[in-house]
Amino acid sequence: MTEKTFMAGFGGQGIISMGQLWVYCGMKEGLEVSFFPFYGAEKRGGIARASVIVSSKEIASPLVTTPDSAIVMNMDSLPLCEENLKPNGIMLVNSSLVKTSPKRKDVKVVNIPCNEIAESIGDVKFANMVMFGALAKATGALKLDKLEEVLVSFFGEGKSKFVPLNMQAIEEGKKAVAV
Amino acid sequence: MAQEKRLMKGNEAMGEAAVRAGCQAYFGYPITPQNELTAYMARHMIEKKRTFIQAESETSAINMVFGAASTGSRAMTSSSSPGISLKQEGISFSCGADLPLVIINVQRAGPGLGGIAPAQGDYFQATRGGGHGDYYHLVLAPKSVQEAADLTYEAFDLAEQWRMPVMVLADGMIGQMMEGVSFKEPKDPAKMPRKPWAVGHQKNREANHIASTQLDPEKFNIVIDERFRRYDEIKAKMQRYEEQECADADLVLVAYGTSARVSLGAMQMARELGLKVGMFRPITLWPFPEKRLSELADPKRKFLCVEMSKGQMIQDVRLTLNGRSEVSFFGRSGGLIPTEEDLLAEIRRILNK
Incomplete structure (x- = not known):
């Protein structure tokens, strides 16, 4: 199993955190992982992108150029994701912000209203975690069976009070993917 | 014993490894894309009551390393390409004074101030003795x-x-990406073997002098000859490489660092298409692993050197193969990382398949 994911959005949407948590979970599930962010002048509203791979074997290039799955968190990211996604790949779209439908017909599009779901939990900041849950469900790449302990060690002790709401957001994201 | 795997950036992992290796003194100056390394050392060296100094410049930092290493301490610095250029004088002096120290270069795109994206344009500088004079050091x-x-x-x-x-x-990709990593046991700096050549701690012995200067050409010639005998010994004992599926290969990709990751992916894609492609990855760039690469030379076998530059290591590949195999080049520069797909297309073009 190798799942190559390209994540894109704007700075402040939690693209980097989502990618890091994804590979952290993968590592805890015994997989090989790599996370390579687009780095430069990090700022709110700027470009946030990450190449993320989880695999049962040694990972070759950490740069994801033909992703199996793509996450489109905002409108600007759609053209890029659409261009690169593998035929029959999965495109997870944050339909709260992306109002245009992808043109490609050879990919599986999953619309998740991440911002609305996050707001219903209490804060739009959980939108990335909603998408995280959707990615796990749609790809089946990670089991997320030890999510709580993984989240506790990922966030660290000081922030462990946020674990239940993040778990809820991930759960809601999974549910939002139609089986 | 291997510890539990941690998820870390390459920059942080190199910092942690240095701390565990018993590094007693770190001197640096910030530059992207290696800043996390300096930041990591700032936190962890001070926490362990070791020396951390953010110098006022790269030149200053490397000379502080020279000083610390002269006392026999384990000392290091890190930077990225333009900063490493500034350190070259100090590196030449350190080689001239036979000082053990560690330098990390997280390469970015050059020349000049260049860009902050990953590149491999410092191969010549690293392997040819980037400063003045006749010297080499391990890379x-x-x-x-x-x-x-x-x-x-x-x-x-x-x-x-x-x-x-x-x-x-290293390069910006290795420094910035996160992967799982486990570390070797920490070493206690207090238990490092004493160095009889070091300055300081002078008791019941003649003073030690550490300098790279020698104004008597006859004597200097002897010193340099001796150093080069050591280089010969290193060349005989220290050549390291990784080899994948070269035995039956019609085409061998030669690449190091990030380029080797891309090459591995392209090689696997080529093998799935039934193309006989292998990979040879130098781990030591100096000494270049010429013994094994030379054994792979064959008139029926082609080589493709893959680099994030306009072609630097290819010179060592050509010198090693010495006309016995056809060698071509594939690269990206300016901070671009070649893609597995583009490299596969080049492989197919070369093999006419």
Whole structure:
């Protein structure tokens, strides 16, 4: 199993955190992982992108150029994701912000209203975690069976009070993917 | 014993490995894309009551390393390409004074101020003695966060074993990406073997002098000859490489660091298409692993050198193969990382398949 994911959005949407948590979970599930962010002048509203791979074997290039799955968190990211996604790949779209439908017909599009779901939990900041849950469900790449302990060690002790709401957001994201 | 795997950036992993190797003094100056390394050392060296100094410049930092290494302490610095250029004078002086120290270069795109994206344009500088004078030093090229940690850890031992600076030549991708990594046991700096050549701690012995200068040409010639005998020994004992599926290969990709990761992916894609492609990855760039590469030379076998530059290591590949195999080049520069797909297309073009 190798799942190559390209994540894109704007700075402040939690693209980097989502990618890091994804590979952290993968590592805890015994997989090989790599996370390579687009780095430069990090700022709110700027470009946030990450190449993320989880695999049962040694990972070759950490740069994801033909992703199996793509996450489109905002409108600007759609053209890029659409261009690169593998035929029959999965495109997870944050339909709260992306109002245009992808043109490609050879990919599986999953619309998740991440911002609305996050707001219903209490804060739009959980939108990335909603998408995280959707990615796990749609790809089946990670089991997320030890999510709580993984989240506790990922966030660290000081922030462990946020674990239940993040778990809820991930759960809601999974549910939002139609089986 | 291997510890539990941690998820870390390459920069942080090299920092942790240096701390565990018993690094007693770190001197640096910030530059992207290696800043996390300096930041990591700031936190952890001070926490362990070791020396951390953010110098006022790169030139200053490397000379502080020179000073600390002269006392026999395990000392290091890190930077990225333009900063490494500034350190070259100090590196030349350190090689001239036979000082063990560790330098990490997280390469970015050059020349000049260039860009902050990953590149491999410092190969010539690293392997040819980037400063003035007649010298070399070990150059280790990691391909992953794990190997970046392992080679940094080992670099301190190698530096002392061979009495020379050791450079870990990484790039922006290795520094910035996160992978799982486990670390070797921490070493206690207090239990490091004493160095009879070091300055300081002078009791019941003649004063030791550490300098790179010698104004008597006859004597200087002897010193340099002796140093080059050590280089010959290093060349005989220290050539390291990784080889994948070369035995039956019609085409061997030669690449190091990040380029080797891309090459591995392209090689696997080529093999799935039934193309006989292998990969040869130098781990030591100096000494270049010429013994094994030379054995692979064959008139029926082609070589493709893959680099994030306009072609630098290819010169060593050509020198080694010495006309016995056809060698071509594939690269990207300016901070671009070649893609597995583009490299596969080049492989198919070369093999006419």
